[in-house]
Amino acid sequence: EPEVTQTPSHQVTQMGQEVILRCVPISNHLYFYWYRQILGQKVEFLVSFYNNEISEKSEIFDDQFSVERPDGSNFTLKIRSTKLEDSAMYFCASSRRRDFTAHEQYFGPGTRLTVT
C-alpha cells in the first residue's frame, strides 16, 4: 500500500537555524499539506499546496515558513529561523483529489523537530 514518507524522523537544531523537512507524498496524489502537533496538543493545519502554489495557509504559517516542490516527488517545509516554540511533530499529508465526496488525507510518520 502506498505511503507518505518523511525524513528525517528526528531533527535537533539550535534556535535561529534553518531547517528543511522533507516529504515524499503518495505518487498519484496531487494535493499536499503540512500539519504540526505540539506535544500533548491537537494536530494543527499549516499549509496546503496544489499545482506548485500555496492554496491555503493558517495563521501559524508566517513569513518564517515556506514550502516547495523542488522535483516531481519531494515536498519540503522550510523554517528559516527556528524558535523554541517551533518544537513539534510535523506531519506531511497528501490527497488524491479535493472534491468533498472523497477528501481523504493520508499522513506521513512525521518529523519530530526539537529546537534548543
Add this chain to the structure above:
Amino acid sequence: RKEVEQDPGPFNVPEGATVAFNCTYSNSASQSFFWYRQDCRKEPKLLMSVYSSGNEDGRFTAQLNRASQYISLLIRDSKLSDSATYLCVVNWGFVDSGAGSYQLTFGKGTKLSVIP
C-alpha cells in the same frame, strides 16, 4: 471560530466491550467528516470517512447528524489493538468568500485503553 469538541476521556474498557465516541462541531456548513486514530507519538491514520447516511466497516460504525452537528463512532467487540487516541476531524469546505478550504480541523482526541 471553527471548533471540534470531543469527549475528554480517557476511556478504559475491557476486551469485547462496545465503546462510543462523540464529537460536536461548530460550523453547520461543514462538508466532510472523518475519524482518525493516532497511536502514541505516531501519525494520524484514517479510520473512516463519515457519510450522511452513516456507514459501517466491520466492527466500526460512524454516524453523522447534521442537524445537531454531531458525529459518533461506535466500536463493537473491542480488541487490545484498538487502544489508541481517536480523533474527530472536520473539513469546513467552502468558506464564506466562496473559496475552497481543504484544511482539516482536528479535535483533541479521546484516548481509549482496552484492558485484557
